[in-house]
Amino acid sequence: MLNMTLAEFESWSLTLGLGGLMFYMFFIIYDLAKQSNAGKYGYIALFLVLGLGMAGFILSW
Numbered sequence: 001m002l003n004m005t006l007a008e009f010e011s012w013s014l015t016l017g018l019g020g021l022m023f024y025m026f027f028i029i030y031d032l033a034k035q036s037n038a039g040k041y042g043y044i045a046l047f048l049v050l051g052l053g054m055a056g057f058i059l060s061w
Contacts, residue, residue, distance in 0.1 A: 022054055 004012075029050050033043045 026051070027052060030047075
């Protein structure tokens, strides 16, 4: 049985939950680029621009 405090559970949940959401956002960016037939530079631009928003969130965390 796991002996975990509420604070430890909340910390793990926050980390895993936000990590999962960020992974899902990368999938959404990839799908958006794929459906729009963006090409190589389009993929780079989408991941760079939209990924920088997530990177800014991670750095401010």
